[in-house]
Amino acid sequence: MLSEYVSSLSHVRKLTWEEEMALWKRYKEDEDIEARQEIIEHYQLLVFKEAIKYPLQETVVLDLIQEGMVGLMEAAEKFNPDNGVAFSLYALHRVRGRMIDFLRQNRQEVLVDMQDEIQAQPYLQSATGDTAFESADFDSLNHAVNSAFSRLPGREQDVLRNVYYKEKTAAETADAMDVSTAYVYKLEKKGIRRMRGMLSRLMHDRK
Incomplete structure (x- = not known):
């Protein structure tokens, strides 16, 4: 799904500065919704680049993109092109805020996503179709999670x-x-990335 979205981005026509300013004029002065849509499409890449900074499973990244697009539309609605601030800088704050709010509100699901990522690895599929996670002893997995956590920086x-x-x-x-x-968000991202890496290597060693 994510690859399809990336492919669609390659077909988005890039606007020149003059074209963008003309669209802002049509949208803000004439309430031209088509002009607004062209602006939103032009800045989809900004949302995508922000979403993929988070080391999460594809489905969660797609959720972040969706949240970011809402933030992008909110930014377009409130933006004043006469203030002399680039829309990309103005929009990024709101886009990032929507994504962070989503992660904060769904923190338990994000934590479970680390396990989902491990279960989804092809090398965990056995000849019977059961995953290693399903057949593994829970205490062993729990020990692995605790071990990975203990190896993180303080x-x-x-x-x-x-x-x-x-x-x-x-x-x-x-x-x-x-x-x-x-800084807390930065440490959180790094910690999750490290744990995913350690747990994935553990599962690989058990194949």
């Missing part, structure tokens, strides 16, 4: 423990650690 452990196990918000975690919220 601050990444602190973030994942607060966000996923204690269900604190990123802002609360940032306050507790005396760091910025942005």
